[in-house]
Amino acid sequence: MSESINISKKQSGNPKREISRQRILAAGAELLASHGIAGVHTNGIAQAAGVGVGTFYTHFPDKYALQAELVAQGLAALQDALSRAHREAESEPLEAQVRATVSAFVDFAHDQPAVYRVIFSASDATARAGRASTAFSPRAMEHRLSELQRAGQLDSDLDVGVAARLFNAGQGQILLWWLATPDPPPRERLIQTLVQLHPAVACRR
Amino acid sequence: MSESINISKKQSGNPKREISRQRILAAGAELLASHGIAGVHTNGIAQAAGVGVGTFYTHFPDKYALQAELVAQGLAALQDALSRAHREAESEPLEAQVRATVSAFVDFAHDQPAVYRVIFSASDATARAGRASTAFSPRAMEHRLSELQRAGQLDSDLDVGVAARLFNAGQGQILLWWLATPDPPPRERLIQTLVQLHPAVACRR
Amino acid sequence: MSESINISKKQSGNPKREISRQRILAAGAELLASHGIAGVHTNGIAQAAGVGVGTFYTHFPDKYALQAELVAQGLAALQDALSRAHREAESEPLEAQVRATVSAFVDFAHDQPAVYRVIFSASDATARAGRASTAFSPRAMEHRLSELQRAGQLDSDLDVGVAARLFNAGQGQILLWWLATPDPPPRERLIQTLVQLHPAVACRR
Amino acid sequence: MSESINISKKQSGNPKREISRQRILAAGAELLASHGIAGVHTNGIAQAAGVGVGTFYTHFPDKYALQAELVAQGLAALQDALSRAHREAESEPLEAQVRATVSAFVDFAHDQPAVYRVIFSASDATARAGRASTAFSPRAMEHRLSELQRAGQLDSDLDVGVAARLFNAGQGQILLWWLATPDPPPRERLIQTLVQLHPAVACRR
DNA sequence: AATGAATGAGATTTCATTCAT
């Protein structure tokens, strides 16, 4: 939190150092996406990033910290995109709101596939990073669904916690499949299906 | 099951050998479920199973083979349970059919949590075992949804491949959460929510 | 030594047991010939022989004893063949005598290639069996060459110990090559060359 | 040899790394010579070389690669010594030429006994390194003998391939004996005997 | 600050040998 303290000389001000860091993050994202945390080695990351092994350790204490950083950054960016999408669609009807966030989600996966895969594949039982797939922000959605339910606009025997998590987890996983499958359905068709199956749309009263 | 008519003495008919194998599988399931493939070591499995290190290697070439075996066996048992449930509900109305399979799925997870977690957590990007979470038999469900769609009983702009995978992946993940969360919703409420959000129910015409 | 003492019940009288022993010796010869002592494992020998692992140990204390037995038996048979050949050619001229023993040697290699290869390849620096290639009976030949030298029929500045070992080692190795090479020279040509280069022939006065 | 013009810093130009490598090669030669490939362990080599276990593996993938390297290097050095000897004696009479190469061979064995033993004992049936004992450069000698034979200076019913291999194999093995025997014949007497039994000398017309 | 050679703890794997059946 008190990150701005203790900048001994120049910190992120050093351009060379920042380049190294970015190269490590990029190489790490790529490798983590395709081999998983267990299949990735610090030496390999350093080599792929074109820096020395020792350099890796001047930036991150270990590979898990790198993964955590990627997940944290990625999750923040994703949250950002979703919030913006939601905000912009605020005054539209419910289904359009849902479509806006789903679209933003799909676009994020499409635009940053490596980061996306790191976030949603990092769900090894041992993963130190929070389990994104089910844990990913179900709170906000759960809360929204609750409101709808109280307003009588959502099936009353739905458990909103379960519904939120079911959709989030499914959405997270399906995009991993969408990114990897050789002959994926078109973006619009994918989005349309996700929207239809979103609890707020599917179980609306 | 009347295999025990003595198959020449060699073969896996040997009872001592079979006991070892079962002990290893049981210990492996437990450890894999809680630590993931990267966090378990052959030594640890052997110790937990109460056998020597070497014994492990007379049964499996390495820990990945053990994991694969557990996934394969577990998946077969799960398929079996689902098929049986579906068969028994064949003549009932659609929603009852869906409820039957969802219930069977939930019961499987509840009754064999370790195996369940191995199957649905083995989805490391590098997982050698087929990726259960999204890959888990979406074919059968996809086919069923197609029929409904052709019969005009399912929303026509739904991509059945996506719908099937979305539900399956979500269902697989949510049960991991249900098994692990400290204060889980009751079984009936969980099942009810899953049924309502099943594509065949949620998007029926 | 006192082998005939302590025949507790029936020893080589048991035909089944003797069959096992022969199967182990045969399988062992084949495997040792093609993989060397370091590349052969007791389990593998037992399997190739079609007996249980434990059975191997009721016949030999370890694989080195098996090798030693094969080398000893083979060497005895070889010595026998050479002695017989020498005896039968005793009254013939020197070159015919040499030809007789060389022929016998070549025939032995040709007729029992596996045993031959075990004997003459067992020359790993660590081999427990005596190093056949240079050690193989150079005494007899050395003695014979000495006699010729004293009789003025052999070059006097030849070291007979070296000469005997040189020829024996060369002969032993060349037959390994002859057995293994895809397009070997015919037997007669091989023998003729060996005879010509035998010290007693090549350096005769 | 003027490689030292600094090749970018990486590469084997690194002096520390090169020292490690040489220590491993030296320790490996000694151990392989006295215990054979089956009797040496990577741990032992590393310890004898005074480096860590891991260091061994940064230089060679396994102990067989070390052996192969030693054989390759040694064989190259030997070839070099023989070529030089032959070149320097080119204008001398045949017997002197033979004596020159035989002397060079003996000197090589005497000066680098460990390497010599590695090369000529590495002839386990499974040896991964080319079988030095019979395979050692018989081509050059074979060719030389062919010329003599065509020129009518060598017995015409000699198979030059066999003759070359016989002498080479015998020479290779006899020096192993010479290095190991407690009371070896003097160098001059050894060389004289080898020269006399060399095909080109022994069977000259 | 960057580097990469060296390191060794620990994981994996092999295989000779034992022993209950």
Add this chain to the structure above:
DNA sequence: TATGAATGAAATCTCATTCAT
């Protein structure tokens, strides 16, 4: 006596981490 499952000591090998340059 024959068997082969079990065993664990010992070997192989990996890889995160350190540290001298």
